[in-house]
Amino acid sequence: MNLRENVMAIYNGEQPDYYGDLMAAVEFITDPQFLKDSIIPQDGKEYKDSWGTVKMFLPGSPGPHPHLTPENIVIKDIEKWQEQLIVPSIEDFDYSExxxxxxxxxxDEKLVCFFCPAGIFERSHFLMGVENALISYLEYPDEMKALLRVIADHKIEYIKRIAKECQPDIIFYHDDWGTKQNLFLPPSVWREIIKPLQKEISDAIHECGMIYMHHADCICQPIVKDMVEIGVDIWQGVIPQNDIVEIQRITEGKLAMIGGIDGPKIDIENITEEEIRAEVRRAIDTYCPGGRFFPSIPNGVCFREWNNEIYFDELKSYGKMFAEEHPVKMQNQV
Structure with a gap:
């Protein structure tokens, strides 16, 4: 099997040649809006993205981040959000590249993957700050529903335009809904405000004939059944702080997952080679029997080169051995 065939075998609940990270079989294509908003100098100065959010790229940091203050946030009064929000156009982008x-x-060899960051929840707190956003979700639900309606409409329009221009295989949609401890919002609030709009976004992806892969390297266990109902095809970034085996049981094989290897646990100094290899084997042994599982570090790699080499070596060798010794049973197929 080539890379595409192997990961699609896992995705379809069929027998792969080896178990590994689906992301190794994708080719990312450049998001024109992401390039415009995030390719900024690593100089620690402030820059505004197309939504008006102030960002900063500190020297030595892994990437740019919002740098929000009470003075520079876009939405200072949620009850007047319509007067403050300017939605960027997608018509001015050059899609030729x-x-x-x-x-x-x-x-035939690779899956084309479109990187689609800043989901509707993340965009909401980029516009007003995390604290203000969380308060507004609880105290101003009607205003937040109206605001997110506009953000979701923009996402849907953009996804459809990307499909028209180049028809990716996968939409890699980013929206972190929690931390390593819990969801940011109570499940009831998430279901009332986020879920209906996310279902529309998912429907748009599927109507365009693409796979919906959702990145959330956080706790999502309380809403995994909702993720299936929404139509998430693949959950990428599954951290082991979730009870992954229980999630596999309650989702009944309907949610493919990528992750399970505890990156922060093995991406440290003064760790032995065997400890790194043991964590990779633990994840494969524990989660791959549940089917449709791609073992990986949720963020993709170890940042320490030595650790990363051992991680990838063990994933390659043990992932192949496990596949050979544990043939997929028919009930895992979807």
């Missing part, structure tokens, strides 16, 4: 990237990819 995107098409060239896709044309250069061998789609």
């Amino acid at each position: 995107l098409k060239q990237q896709v044309d250069a990819i061998n789609r």
